Amino acid sequence: MAGVGLVACRGAANTSVDRHVARLLAEYAGAGQPGACVLARHAGAVVYRRCLGLAEVETGRAATPETNFRLASVTKQFTATAVLLLVADGRLAPTTPLRAVFPDFPPWAEDVTVHHLLTHTSGLVDYEDLMPRDDDRQITDAGVRALLSAQDSTYFPPGSAFRYSNSGYALLAQIVEAVSGERFGPYLHRRIFAPLGMTGTVAHVDGETSVAHRAYGYSRQDDGSWTRTDQSPTSAVLGDGGIYTSVRDLDRWLAVVERRESLLPAALAAAVFTPATPGQREGERYGYGWFLDQAGGRRRIRHEGSTIGFRNAVQRFPDDDLTLVLLTNRNEIAPALVDSLVAAVREGPRESR
Numbered sequence: 545m546a547g548v549g550l551v552a553c554r555g556a557a558n559t560s561v562d563r564h565v566a567r568l569l570a571e572y573a574g575a576g577q578p579g580a581c582v583l584a585r586h587a588g589a590v591v592y593r594r595c596l597g598l599a600e601v602e603t604g605r606a607a608t609p610e611t612n613f614r615l616a617s618v619t620k621q622f623t624a625t626a627v628l629l630l631v632a633d634g635r636l637a638p639t640t641p642l643r644a645v646f647p648d649f650p651p652w653a654e655d656v657t658v659h660h661l662l663t664h665t666s667g668l669v670d671y672e673d674l675m676p677r678d679d680d681r682q683i684t685d686a687g688v689r690a691l692l693s694a695q696d697s698t699y700f701p702p703g704s705a706f707r708y709s710n711s712g713y714a715l716l717a718q719i720v721e722a723v724s725g726e727r728f729g730p731y732l733h734r735r736i737f738a739p740l741g742m743t744g745t746v747a748h749v750d751g752e753t754s755v756a757h758r759a760y761g762y763s764r765q766d767d768g769s770w771t772r773t774d775q776s777p778t779s780a781v782l783g784d785g786g787i788y789t790s791v792r793d794l795d796r797w798l799a800v801v802e803r804r805e806s807l808l809p810a811a812l813a814a815a816v817f818t819p820a821t822p823g824q825r826e827g828e829r830y831g832y833g834w835f836l837d838q839a840g841g842r843r844r845i846r847h848e849g850s851t852i853g854f855r856n857a858v859q860r861f862p863d864d865d866l867t868l869v870l871l872t873n874r875n876e877i878a879p880a881l882v883d884s885l886v887a888a889v890r891e892g893p894r895e896s897r
């Protein structure tokens with residue numbers, strides 16, 4: 545079994561928590577299997593870290609804590625932070641209308657604010673539905689902006705309802721570029737990744753940037769084999785899902801999520817985890833880049849990421865001060881797997897070195 549054993553826990557790979565996690569992830573450890581990395585933090589310390597399986601099936605290269613997975617929609621928490629850093633700088637406000645940044649947009653954009661984009665309450669049309677079906681070229685955030693600027697309406701009046709929107713987060717990346725004067729990737733590096741020591745993390749576009757220790761995405765075929773399915777026509781859109789990172793780097797980022805380190809003023813940092821969506825129905829409570837709900841009677845902050853060849857999840861339980869990350873480079877994940885991993889870590893040993 546390719547993998548890395550327990551980190552910051554007493555004992556070795558025969559501890560009860562490790563045996564439980566290994567059982568849950570046994571499929572990922574088989575010969576020729578795309579891999580997975582698990583990271584758990586409790587009270588600010590890493591209590592569990594393990595990688596299994598392969599980052600690259602064709603070469604047999606193992607997944608390690610330095611392996612960088614495409615985050616898909618887990619990216620949105622970074623995009624939200626990038627926007628809020630401009631708010632902290634006084635260069636943008638949650639109430640700033642979309643049309644104030646992009647005057648070429650139709651009149652409806654006057655009613656769409658940065659806050660609406662951050663909270664999936666803008667009503668923007670899904671850009672995936674606007675892409676030409678016979679064109680397999682990759683679209684970028686700028687391409688999404690062009691598609692949306694040609695629309696004559698939104699799904700609903702902005703602020704009146706919740707509809708998860710990749711379009712909104714692609715536009716947020718464009719807003720960051722327009723307001724900061726920097727490209728989105730370098731801005732993320734300068735304002736977030738470099739200050740936190742996230743040295744391997746990158747907003748990646750094939751042909752423009754490279755990803756060290758890269759995990760490639762795979763999809764299972766009917767005969768049980770795996771085919772590389774690493775890129776799609778939407779894979780170059782950065783704001784909604786284009787970041788690659790590792791559990792090593794996410795350990796640094798989670799200190800911000802847990803509010804042990806700060807990139808934002810206290811009021812903005814608190815707003816990230818404050819429900820801001822109308823109706824507050826289950827599955828629609830959203831802050832800035834995070835879903836907010838409960839599991840097992842405990843408050844939960846979470847986000848999932850799903851794209852061609854990758855499935856990821858982050859869950860944080862603030863009342864327990866427990867956070868768990870699962871990164872995988874395959875197109876499927878058992879629905880209850882993340883909950884089972886959380887239970888395994890919560891019930892296991894938490895002694896730090």
